[in-house]
Amino acid sequence: MATTERNLIEKVWESHVxxxxxxxxDLLYIDLHLLHEASSPQAFDGLQLAGRRVRRPDLALxxxxxxVPTNTLFVKDAMGSAQLERLRENCEEQGIELFSxxxxxxxxxxxxxxxxxxxxxxxxxxxxxxxxxxxxxxGALAFGVGTSDVEHVLATQTLALQRPRTMSVEFxxxxxxxxxxxxxxxxxxxxxxxxxxxxxxxxxxxxxxxNLSMEGRMTVCNMSIEAGARAGLIAPDDxxxxxxxxxxxxxxxxxxxxxxxxxxxxxxxxxxxFDRVVELDVTGLTPFVTxxxxxxxxVPLDSAVPAPEDFGTGPEQDAAxxxxxxxxxxxxxxxxxxxxxxVFLGSCTNGRIEDLRAAADVLRGRKVASSITxxxxxxxxxxxxxxxxEGLHQVFLDAGAQWRLSGCSMCMGINADRLQGIQRVASTSxxxxxxxxxxxxxxxxxxxxxxxxxxxxxxxAAPTExxxxxxxxx
Amino acid sequence: xxxxxxxxxxxAVALRRDDVDTDQIIPAEFCKRLTxxxxxxxxxxxxxxxxxxxxxxxxxxxxxxLVAGHNFGTGSSREHAVWALRDWGxxxxxxxxxxxxFLRNALxxxxxxxxxxxxxxxxxxxxxxxxxxxxxxxDLQELTVTAAGQTWEFEADHRARWxxxxxxxxxxxxxxxxxxxxxxxxxxxxxxxxxxxxxxSSPDAAKLRRAS
Ligand code: SF4
Numbered sequence: 001m002a003t004t005e006r007n008l009i010e011k012v013w014e015s016h017v018x019x020x021x022x023x024x025x026d027l028l029y030i031d032l033h034l035l036h037e038a039s040s041p042q043a044f045d046g047l048q049l050a051g052r053r054v055r056r057p058d059l060a061l062x063x064x065x066x067x068v069p070t071n072t073l074f075v076k077d078a079m080g081s082a083q084l085e086r087l088r089e090n091c092e093e094q095g096i097e098l099f100s101x102x103x104x105x106x107x108x109x110x111x112x113x114x115x116x117x118x119x120x121x122x123x124x125x126x127x128x129x130x131x132x133x134x135x136x137x138x139g140a141l142a143f144g145v146g147t148s149d150v151e152h153v154l155a156t157q158t159l160a161l162q163r164p165r166t167m168s169v170e171f172x173x174x175x176x177x178x179x180x181x182x183x184x185x186x187x188x189x190x191x192x193x194x195x196x197x198x199x200x201x202x203x204x205x206x207x208x209x210x211n212l213s214m215e216g217r218m219t220v221c222n223m224s225i226e227a228g229a230r231a232g233l234i235a236p237d238d239x240x241x242x243x244x245x246x247x248x249x250x251x252x253x254x255x256x257x258x259x260x261x262x263x264x265x266x267x268x269x270x271x272x273x274f275d276r277v278v279e280l281d282v283t284g285l286t287p288f289v290t291x292x293x294x295x296x297x298x299v300p301l302d303s304a305v306p307a308p309e310d311f312g313t314g315p316e317q318d319a320a321x322x323x324x325x326x327x328x329x330x331x332x333x334x335x336x337x338x339x340x341x342x343v344f345l346g347s348c349t350n351g352r353i354e355d356l357r358a359a360a361d362v363l364r365g366r367k368v369a370s371s372i373t374x375x376x377x378x379x380x381x382x383x384x385x386x387x388x389x390e391g392l393h394q395v396f397l398d399a400g401a402q403w404r405l406s407g408c409s410m411c412m413g414i415n416a417d418r419l420q421g422i423q424r425v426a427s428t429s430x431x432x433x434x435x436x437x438x439x440x441x442x443x444x445x446x447x448x449x450x451x452x453x454x455x456x457x458x459x460x461a462a463p464t465e466x467x468x469x470x471x472x473x474x
Numbered sequence: 475x476x477x478x479x480x481x482x483x484x485x486a487v488a489l490r491r492d493d494v495d496t497d498q499i500i501p502a503e504f505c506k507r508l509t510x511x512x513x514x515x516x517x518x519x520x521x522x523x524x525x526x527x528x529x530x531x532x533x534x535x536x537x538x539x540l541v542a543g544h545n546f547g548t549g550s551s552r553e554h555a556v557w558a559l560r561d562w563g564x565x566x567x568x569x570x571x572x573x574x575x576f577l578r579n580a581l582x583x584x585x586x587x588x589x590x591x592x593x594x595x596x597x598x599x600x601x602x603x604x605x606x607x608x609x610x611x612x613d614l615q616e617l618t619v620t621a622a623g624q625t626w627e628f629e630a631d632h633r634a635r636w637x638x639x640x641x642x643x644x645x646x647x648x649x650x651x652x653x654x655x656x657x658x659x660x661x662x663x664x665x666x667x668x669x670x671x672x673x674x675s676s677p678d679a680a681k682l683r684r685a686s
Pocket of ligand 1: 109131347411430
């Protein structure tokens with residue numbers, strides 16, 4: 001007897017099946033297609049070569065983010081500027097809305113789409129970018145795809161897909177006040193491993209998730225892919241509805257109450273099963289940082305670089321050894337003793353207004369250490385404008401940090417903010433891979449408050465260990 | 475119609491690394507072209523700078539089967555990783571597991587990405603290392619890998635396999651369902667996002683304010 005209880009992921013999936021045949025993947029309808037300049041040119045090319053048009057330009061939104069410089073509006077690099085140029089031509093030709101460099105709506109695709117209210121519960125969202133999982137924060141099924149799939153969605157507004165297995169991740173208990181959403185997700189990835197959720201879509205559950213703001217939920221869902229999951233969802237609730245209400249166009253034909261009635265039904269039914277259930281007790285959690293070259297190689301800031309032998313005798317030990325060699329770290333070095341030269345606050349993981357507020361709270365009245373270069377890169381121009389309205393930019397500038405325009409910036413070494421030589425970075429972004437932020441860059445993933453405290457201390461640090469601006473110990 | 479792809483046989487090379495992410499397969503700075511080709515020189519771009527990197531060895535220049543480790547192609551969605559492997563000359567990659575998006579991208583581009591059990595991959599790695607001319611066959615029709623007189627079975631995505639075996643274009647096949655797509659579209663709720671060009675202004679500050 002088949003059960004009728006369904007989990008959130010199944011509900012969203014089932015409501016998008018266009019066509020289903022036994023033994024075949026489902027043909028799934030895509031409600032929102034986000035585009036950026038780096039993963040789309042070949043898709044538009046393929047479309048044109050085959051003489052096809054974009055089926056639903058009104059369900060697409062394009063942004064310029066990966067290649068844009070953040071200190072000037074002038075793109076110096078020829079190939080980057082060719083990609084931007086091509087995106088503009090393609091969007092013009094196909095009638096797709098594009099927010100370009102220099103536009104006050106520009107920013108990182110995963111920051112802009114939600115802040116304009118385009119991402120809603122129960123939708124399917126794709127983008128040629130793995131961090132599309134961010135949008136799961138709204139109870140949407142959102143996942144990254146390659147360029148071939150981008151072309152497929154442009155042409156058909158669908159994808160033929162096998163339904164992923166479902167995983168429930170329950171954060172048990174309430175975390176201490178100094179634990180941020182970034183720490184929750186880093187702790188989870190360290191717990192299940194950098195491919196621990198491969199083949200799954202995750203639903204994040206528990207009080208610790210319900211207590212998060214939409215920004216915090218986006219940080220958690222953003223890094224689902226870092227656990228190997230293509231998607232990570234959080235059921236919509238009052239927090240979600242309040243966020244969307246502020247962005248609802250009163251002139252829109254759609255009825256808000258009708259939408260809400262449906263959104264309220266998007267919850268995992270009592271008794272519904274998941275293919276896998278993971279629980280993580282967060283009551284004693286402390287700030288987490290990475291020591292290695294994949295996001296699963298993370299430990300509490302209070303601890304030390306582990307010894308490769310701690311990982312048994314298999315490939316994990318070799319991976320740990322190789323990671324430590326690349327990172328220039330010895331086993332048992334205390335994380336707090338690791339000196340840093342660059343601090344990056346930004347990216348689609350932690351470039352939202354709350355992230356900037358949290359970091360500014362730490363930096364207010366303090367100075368960035370003379371050994372440190374700190375970049376503050378708002379996730380969108382709207383975040384930047386809001387931060388300026390609140391005077392946060394002045395806090396960053398007074399502390400000695402750089403206040404930038406919006407873009408992916410140092411998250412990924414594709415634009416002018418790439419690191420040169422061996423630099424050690426505390427970064428609020430999502431990937432600490434070899435060479436990700438520059439050929440020899442050594443990345444430690446951290447939360448915004450740890451990034452700010454690190455900038456002051458010159459070494460990995462939490463806000464609680466800084467002396468107060470008056471010179472007393474906090 | 476594309477060329478149907480049924481099987482590939484070729485000399486193999488072993489990478490001997492786990493968790494090779496797409497940033498290693500092709501570093502971001504090389505993903506700026508507008509084309510799907512021209513990536514051969516940038517495959518494993520950072521590692522290629524080291525003379526002793528396996529793909530720099532003269533005896534491996536004609537290799538077309540890559541034997542990797544565990545969790546190959548984890549990380550980003552960049553299809554450039556697949557294009558670069560193809561451009562260098564690889565037609566198949568064998569690993570114990572793959573990043574989800576990479577696997578999908580590979581099959582879409584006719585790169586046979588095949589997962590085999592850990593002991594089998596370990597054995598293949600040793601065989602390959604001892605003989606640069608060692609050949610491996612990946613048969614998509616039979617769903618088998620054959621080398622050194624042994625045969626192992628693998629699984630492949632049903633649709634991807636069918637498209638490759640028959641040389642069919644993915645989008646063409648989906649467009650046969652245009653009626654079903656149109657019927658689905660007719661029933662979509664009114665509250666779904668629809669973007670009219672030129673009607674959105676930057677979110678005013680109030681919308682970004684703390685919802686308290
Ligand atoms: S900020 Fe980083 S992770 Fe996010 S879309 Fe840009 S490059 Fe990708």
